[in-house]
Amino acid sequence: MTVQMTYEEQLNEFYGRLKSRNLGPLWNSIGSIMTTEPKPRVIPYLWKWDEVKKFVMESGELVTPDRGGERRVLFFSNPGSADLEPWGWGSLTHTLYAGIQLLLPGEKAPSHRHNQSAIRFIVQGSGAYTIVEGERVYMEEGDFLITPAGLWHDHVHDGDQPMLWLDCLDIPMLYQLGAMFFEHYPEFNQPVTRPDNFSTLRYSASGLRPVQDHDNHYAPQAVFKWKQTKQALDNLAKLEADPFDAYAVEYINPATGKAAANTIGAMMQYLPKGHHTSAHRHVHSAIYHVFDGEGYTVINGVKFAWQKGDTFVIPNWAWHEHVNTGNQDAYLFSTNDLPVMEALHLDRTEAHPDTHQAVTEEFKL
Numbered sequence: 001m002t003v004q005m006t007y008e009e010q011l012n013e014f015y016g017r018l019k020s021r022n023l024g025p026l027w028n029s030i031g032s033i034m035t036t037e038p039k040p041r042v043i044p045y046l047w048k049w050d051e052v053k054k055f056v057m058e059s060g061e062l063v064t065p066d067r068g069g070e071r072r073v074l075f076f077s078n079p080g081s082a083d084l085e086p087w088g089w090g091s092l093t094h095t096l097y098a099g100i101q102l103l104l105p106g107e108k109a110p111s112h113r114h115n116q117s118a119i120r121f122i123v124q125g126s127g128a129y130t131i132v133e134g135e136r137v138y139m140e141e142g143d144f145l146i147t148p149a150g151l152w153h154d155h156v157h158d159g160d161q162p163m164l165w166l167d168c169l170d171i172p173m174l175y176q177l178g179a180m181f182f183e184h185y186p187e188f189n190q191p192v193t194r195p196d197n198f199s200t201l202r203y204s205a206s207g208l209r210p211v212q213d214h215d216n217h218y219a220p221q222a223v224f225k226w227k228q229t230k231q232a233l234d235n236l237a238k239l240e241a242d243p244f245d246a247y248a249v250e251y252i253n254p255a256t257g258k259a260a261a262n263t264i265g266a267m268m269q270y271l272p273k274g275h276h277t278s279a280h281r282h283v284h285s286a287i288y289h290v291f292d293g294e295g296y297t298v299i300n301g302v303k304f305a306w307q308k309g310d311t312f313v314i315p316n317w318a319w320h321e322h323v324n325t326g327n328q329d330a331y332l333f334s335t336n337d338l339p340v341m342e343a344l345h346l347d348r349t350e351a352h353p354d355t356h357q358a359v360t361e362e363f364k365l
Helices: 005-019 049-062 171-177 198-202 226-236 340-344
Strands: 043-045 073-075 097-103 110-116 118-124 126-132 136-141 144-147 152-159 165-171 183-186 247-250 266-271 280-282 286-292 294-299 302-307 311-314 319-325 329-334 347-353
Touching: 005 043, 049 073, 049 097, 049 311, 118 136, 118 226, 118 286, 118 329, 126 144, 126 165, 136 198, 144 152, 226 266, 280 319, 294 311
Parallel strands: none
Antiparallel strands: 043 311, 073 097, 097 165, 110 152, 110 183, 118 144, 118 165, 126 136, 126 152, 247 266, 266 329, 280 347, 286 311, 286 329, 294 302, 294 319
């Protein structure tokens, strides 16, 4: 006697046969794949500097470059993507990785190169330098440095105090694209072949470029000094503030006017004392590091209180606004994936209909 299957049983049997042949029904999946608006797996989160620095300094006692520590970095792992192996381990957003690197006095980090773009924002210390394609670039607090994809780079510390900086790379994006390359230099460190401050001298005047750099494909300016960045913000502050970003400047390739790191955007944002920006959202994600000051950022209705040294992340399409609650000016450094979104014609920005969000809760670790 033949047992007649129900419609549901027929479907399940059909789906089982599809799965056994590595096939799948779009009609049963399209609702979760093609969402009406971005729904990133990563979530807003904040890391306190006191705790992060404590762990970083402890790593300095346990891990050294000569004990297999290629780079002594503690990376930020977004709780929303931690289960997305293997790239989830070190992703702050779907496209960007970030961490705090420590170089102690007298240490050297070996030379290597990779096709991931990298940027560095100097958080603390002096006396260290990175060598990028033969150019020695000294690091000071507040400086922004780039290491374009494919260029040899290493780090050396001749100073007497610990050196800490924020690293940001496009590792998650390249991993998902299946396009990762990495290579060690034949010797531990590459030779210095250019004069010190080469790129700073080459681009000493804003808006002017050497004629030889007309067709440069990567940013020929390796470092953007904090003194010049602050001067640009001070000049900008004489004008009317942007409603969403207050006073902010982007780090760009002076030869092309595009983002300094091609796939990674970066900016420094100045919030005057008491300033409260309007809320907006955009498709590109952003990672923030508080260079100075204190205040809070509201992300999708949640209040994230921050102070000097803290790091927080704003996922794609998340409402956000910043408030300076301290008794001094605040400076927020941030990186983003805007260049990628713009290149793919995917970015979109929207102002909050009520100007400011209602705070529904406060973030707590």
